[in-house]
Amino acid sequence: MKVSVLGWELPPSFSGGLGIHTINLFTILSGVMEVVVYVPDFPQLSDHYPFGVTKVNIGELGSPYSTSGDFYDMVLEYNARLVETFDPHTDIIHAHDWITVPAAIKLKKKYDLPLVVTFHSTEYDRSGNFNPQERIMSIEKEGYNRADRVITVSGYTDKILRVLYGGHGNTTVVYNGVSSSIFSNVKKNYSSRSTVLYFGRVTSQKGPTFFVELAKQVLRIVDDVKFIIAGTGDQYWQIKEMVDRFGLGSNFEFTGFVDEASAVKLYRDSDVFVLPAVSEPFGMTVLESMSTGTPTVISKTTGVGEALFNSLKCDFWDVDRMSDYVNSVLKHRPLREILGERGRIEALNFSWERAAIKTLEVYNSL
């Protein structure tokens, strides 16, 4: 069996969720089947991958999510080139997100091949449900309806797609894995230093404003707590300004972009990780944090939460409840230790091997 993967990014060119998913999943699947992954020919791609890679030339382009130039036009250009480059000697087309859907639909029709589409996120999530782009949604919808099999990264995402685009009779939830060895090979100390971590893009989808509101509440009760915002994004300056306006500057630290090695240290040295996402299809950072033994407080609109027992969950807007959770984790060592230790073990259940087996089952069902 051969699968042709219509991808967008691969590390080290860019390590967003989609790239990490693609490299981990298809490295494993390439052991049992033939895999070829199509990606735009971005400059930082590696020369060698554990599976076949076809780099699709799309002319003068920067990073995959560059805001200079029109991203939408770049996607369409990639899809057009992809159709030209595509090798039809294959059994399955596996597309990922709306950015590969236009080519997937053309190729399916042209070569009469079965199509699997994985949704890692939706336009609804990315926009924080604020001003979603119609033209992107219509591509997303077409991909959803035309696919022979749909894969979502959570039941939460499945539900969003069902509400937005009507049901799809053949949807499978495949949770992402976590490369736990990187994170769990560090020793965790549960004596409190009172550090609260936000780690992710600073953008409305992830709810950074709620994190600042939360800090304000927590600091009303205890004052020696440090809040770290790790990451960058379009709301970075707005959030900095908000922190200053609340007079919380001395309790906040902004790290900017964080590489993997520093990420592990940040997770480990924090006492609680918070993800107040408005809409997060999966939430890889939650598992990464849990893998280091750091307790997590997350919104109910974070996909991975539906499969977690050892995480504290509440509505993203319920700052009262969320700050109560954070306070309790900081205050009570038994809670910190139990959430930490049990969470660490629970996160181990999320492996890429398991994700690969589930994906293979979807292929076999075609």
Place this chain on the structure above:
Amino acid sequence: MKKIVFFFEVHQPRRIRYYKANEIGKNHEYFWDDRNAEILNRVSDKCYIPATQMLIDSGIKSSISISGVLLEALLRTRKDVIDKFAEYFDVGGGEIVAETYYHSLSSLWNEPEFKEQVKLDSDLIKTLFNRTPTTLSSDLLIYSNEIGRLAHEMGYKNIIAEGTDRLIKNHDPNYLYSNPYGQNLLLRNYRLSDDVSFRFSNRSWNDYPLYADKYAKWLADAPGDVINLFMDYETFGEHQWKETGIFEFMKALPKEVESRGMEFSTISEIGQSLKPCNTISVPNYTSWADTSRDLSAWLGNDMQRDAFEDLKSLSNCADKETWRYLQTTDHLYYMSLAGVADQEVHSYFNPYGSPYDAYIHFKNIIEDFRLKCFYKKQ
């Protein structure tokens, strides 16, 4: 003639409410009384009234313990349930058994407190039912020699315990024993008890469906003098819904039991009619909870032990009543992180959704209570 002994524990806790950290020092209302009343009404209608009526109608004798916390809640809003129990004790052959008023773990650490809580319970029983129990059930069948000693000092003649695997290896639970203090000791037959209380409606169980004739045959086939079937009273109509046929099962049981030459008996009747065949020593605490049958359902993890230490540390507080409500074992049970096999049972009972929430609310309340008790005047 072989005796069949039913013992039912009847209890509802005064559940605490979602108590936020920003209420500490401001709000001393801890209990979820609207929810408690709602649950009490439901359980009364689905279980207490119909189950007691069922026992009266079918002439099944049994022994029953009712926590003081529940009795006072019933007195407030469901006097009809008290009257129904009274009817059963007066004309239906039911016997009331003493326990701690607050359904607490006080027996484990505070002798005077335990004795006082038992006395509060038996005083209320005297007032409501004009009866003096001769049997003590340390809540949830928690038992050890030490508890036997306490019960003996309070003058109770009979006591009951779990027939744990370890114990029944050498002591068949279907006989009467005595403890080192000369009290009659009855051991729960957990297999035959759980057939009714846990497995009755389980469709993946080999013996589903369980009918009275089949069950009575098992009782008759079991060797020994007395079969001790101890369970939550809420088994009838609440854990096992009416639709499962649990009431019909019970109603059909007396005929099947009698036709096989057996009879129902109360615990005190056993104490009078049978002679202990041996003396049993139980040095470590046992209970009927979870698969481990020890204290781990309440004190199995650090959150539970932390909360328990909080309760101990507050024994000098002025507001004894609130302190005692907080001692009810259910608060600790909700914090349990039991294994997969037991988690289903725990989640069923947990009003907060997760053991972490249960712990967080409890700790917030304890913090406020501590402030209120010890720092108010400063």
